Amino acid sequence: MNKANLVFFFLMxxxxxxxxxxxxxxxxxxxxxxxxxxxxxxxxxxxxxxxDNFNTRYSQSTDEIEVTNMVTDYGERLWVQALQDxxxxxxDDRPLYWSRLMxxxxxxxxxxxxxxxPWQREILLKTVEKSSRGLSHIKFNDDAQIKILLxxxxxxxxxxxxxxxxxxxxxxxxxxxxxxxxxGKQAQIETxxxxxxxxxxxxxxxxxxxxxxxxxxxxxxxxxVSMGRDNFDFERFPGxxxxxxxPDNLNVLTGATKQNPLAPMLxxxxxxxxxxxxxxxxxxxxxxxxxxxxxxxxxxxxxxxxGAFYPRSLTELKNSISVEGxxxxxxxxxxxxxxxxxxxxxxxxxxxxxxxxxxxxxYNATTEAQILAQIKTMVMxxxxxx
Numbered sequence: 522m523n524k525a526n527l528v529f530f531f532l533m534x535x536x537x538x539x540x541x542x543x544x545x546x547x548x549x550x551x552x553x554x555x556x557x558x559x560x561x562x563x564x565x566x567x568x569x570x571x572x573d574n575f576n577t578r579y580s581q582s583t584d585e586i587e588v589t590n591m592v593t594d595y596g597e598r599l600w601v602q603a604l605q606d607x608x609x610x611x612x613d614d615r616p617l618y619w620s621r622l623m624x625x626x627x628x629x630x631x632x633x634x635x636x637x638x639p640w641q642r643e644i645l646l647k648t649v650e651k652s653s654r655g656l657s658h659i660k661f662n663d664d665a666q667i668k669i670l671l672x673x674x675x676x677x678x679x680x681x682x683x684x685x686x687x688x689x690x691x692x693x694x695x696x697x698x699x700x701x702x703x704x705g706k707q708a709q710i711e712t713x714x715x716x717x718x719x720x721x722x723x724x725x726x727x728x729x730x731x732x733x734x735x736x737x738x739x740x741x742x743x744x745x746v747s748m749g750r751d752n753f754d755f756e757r758f759p760g761x762x763x764x765x766x767x768p769d770n771l772n773v774l775t776g777a778t779k780q781n782p783l784a785p786m787l788x789x790x791x792x793x794x795x796x797x798x799x800x801x802x803x804x805x806x807x808x809x810x811x812x813x814x815x816x817x818x819x820x821x822x823x824x825x826x827x828g829a830f831y832p833r834s835l836t837e838l839k840n841s842i843s844v845e846g847x848x849x850x851x852x853x854x855x856x857x858x859x860x861x862x863x864x865x866x867x868x869x870x871x872x873x874x875x876x877x878x879x880x881x882x883x884y885n886a887t888t889e890a891q892i893l894a895q896i897k898t899m900v901m902x903x904x905x906x907x
Contacts, residue, residue, distance in 0.1 A: 545629040545642055549771045551622050553679055560683050565623070567616035568602055571595070572623050582633040585641055592628070592645045596652025599624065607694040612886045612893070614690035617714070618675050621653045655697060655713040656730065661739075662700065667708035667904050668740040671696060672730075672856065674747045677717040677770055686884040688892045689746040690714055695893050696900070703905045710900065715745075717770045717852060719763075723786035727859040735867040741907050742872045744802070744900065745860055747853035749877025752815040753895065755804045756875040758797045758822050758832065759858035760846025761785075767851055782825065782844045785855055796843040797822065798861040799835055800874025806906035812895030814879050819847045848875050872907070 558565045575595045582588035603617035628645050651657055661668050673693025676685045693712035700709045713730065715721075734740055762782035763775050777783040784791040808816040820831045822838065823845035832838050848854030857875030864873050876899075878892050 544632075545639070545646075547626060547629055551626050551629070553683065554619065554622050554626060557619055557683055561615070561619070564613070564615045564684075565619045567606070568599065568620045571598060571602060572620060572627075575624060576627050576631070579627060579633055580631060583635055585635075585637075588633050588637075589645065589648065592624075592648050593652050593657075595624065596649045597658060599653045600655050600658055603694055604697050607691065608697075612691060612890050613686065613884070614673070614688075614694055615676060615684075615686055615884070617653070617694065618690070621649065624649050624653065650716070654715070655693075655711075658697075659711045659713065661709050661711060662707075664707050665700070665709040666706040667703065667742075667907060669708065669710045669742045669744065669900065669904060670734065670740045671710055671712045671744045671746060671900070672715050673712060674715050674852070675717050675770065678767075679770065680772070682883050684883045686881060686889065687748050688878045688881060688889050689748055691889050692746055692878070692893055692896055696897060699897075701901055701904075703901060708901075708904045715856065719769050719773055719775055719785070719852070720771070722852060722855055722859070725787055727856055728787065728863055731860060731863050732867070735864055735869040735871065738869065738871065740871060742802070742903060743860060743864075744873075744903075745853075745856045745875045746896070747848075747856070747875070747877055748880050749848075749853065750880060752817055752879055753812075753899070754817045754819040754847070754877040755802060755807070756800065756846065756848035756854065756857055756877065757804075757818055757820045758799055758835070758838065758847045759854050759861055759875065760822060760843030760848075760850070761792065761794055761796050761858055762843045762850070763855065764823075764844045764850030769852070777850070779823065779844050779850070782842065782850065785859075792859070792862075794858070794862045794866075796824075796841055797835060797838045797846065798858060798865065800857065800861055801864075801872045802874035802876075803872060803903045803906040804874075807899040807903040810895075810898045810902035812898060813891055814895060816899070819877075821847055823850075848877065853877060872903075 578591050673689040674687050676687045696710045697712040763777040764779050764782040766778050768774050804818050823829045824841040846854040848857050860873050
C-alpha cells in the first residue's frame with residue numbers, strides 16, 4: 522500500500538473523511554420487504570415503474586442538489602400516485618407503505634455518482650419520509666371556506682400479518698383533496714400519513730405538523746384517525762401516558778405496562794401536560810350521520826388507582842395517573858393527546874380529536890370501502906356543524 526492510500530485509510534478510520542460511500546444498515550421495517558415481496562408481490566410491485574425510474578435516477582445523480590431535488594420529486598410522485606390510485610377505486614393503502622420502504626432501501630443500499638456523506642444520505646431519507654407522507658402536500662384551494670386536516674396511520678403489527686392494511690390510511694388517501702359544499706360554503710379535506718414509530722412521536726413529529734396550523738388558525742377542524750375496535754369510537758379523554766406492551770413498526774418496546782405507565786418524550790424530556798385532556802370535536806353531529814357501524818362517544822379510561830371506568834368529565838380525573846386514555850395506551854391515544862394538548866397550549870379554538878375505525882384482519886376491500894363511506898359522511902356532518 523503506497524503512502525497516499527495509507528493516509529486515505531487512516532483518515533477514513535478516524536472519521537476525518539466525511540465523503541465515503543458507506544451504505545446504511547436496513548432497519549426492521551425495511552427488512553420486511555423481502556418477505557412482503559414474496560407474500561404480496563402484487564402489492565409491493567404496484568408502482569414498479571416509478572420505483573425503477575427512481576433507482577435509475579438516483580444511481581445517475583452527480584451532485585447533492587440534483588439528488589435532493591430528485592428524491593423530493595419522487596417522494597411527492599409516490600404520494601400523488603397513491604392518491605390517484607385509491608381515488609380511482611383501488612381500495613388499498615398498502616402499496617404506498619411498501620413502495621416508500623423500497624425507496625428508503627434504495628437510498629440506504631446504493632450510491633449515486635458522487636461520494637455521498639452519511640449526513641447527506643440521512644437528509645435524503647428524511648426527505649422521502651416527508652414528501653411521501655403528504656407532509657409537504659397540504660394545499661387548500663383558494664375558495665376553501667371550511668378546511669379540515671385529517672391524519673391516517675401506516676399499517677402495523679406486520680409480524681403478525683404481513684398483509685395487514687390500515688383503514689385509517691385508506692381514509693387519508695381517499696379523502697385528500699376532497700371538496701364538498703355544506704351550508705353554502707365550500708369545504709376541503711387535506712390529509713397526511715403518520716408512521717407507527719415511537720421515535721417519530723418523541724422527536725416531535727405531531728408538534729411540528731400542527732404548531733403552524735394552530736398558530737395561523739389555518740384549518741377549521743383536525744381529525745386524527747386510526748384502526749381500533751368493533752365500531753367507530755370518538756375518543757373523549759386522551760391520556761398522557763403510554764401503557765401498551767406492544768411494539769411499533771421497528772419492533773421497539775417502550776417498557777411501559779398497565780402497572781408501569783410511562784410518559785412519552787418531547788425535545789429530550791418527558792412530555793409535560795395534564796394526565797388527561799378532552800377532545801373538542803362536534804361529536805353529536807358526527808354521530809348523527811349514522812351508517813353500518815355504531816358510533817360511540819367513548820369515555821372509558823384507565824387510571825393507576827381506579828383501573829378502568831367511565832368518567833363523565835375531566836373533574837373526575839383530577840389527581841389521577843393515566844394508564845390508558847379513551848384511545849388506549851398506544852400511539853392512537855398519543856396522537857390525540859398531543860394534538861389536543863398542543864392546541865390548548867397555543868390557545869387554539871380549532872375542534873380537534875380522534876376517531877377509531879372498526880378494525881380489519883389483514884385486508885378486506887369491501888369492509889374498508891364501507892368504513893371509508895361512513896367516515897366520509899361523518900366528516901361532512903361535522904363540517905356542517907362548524
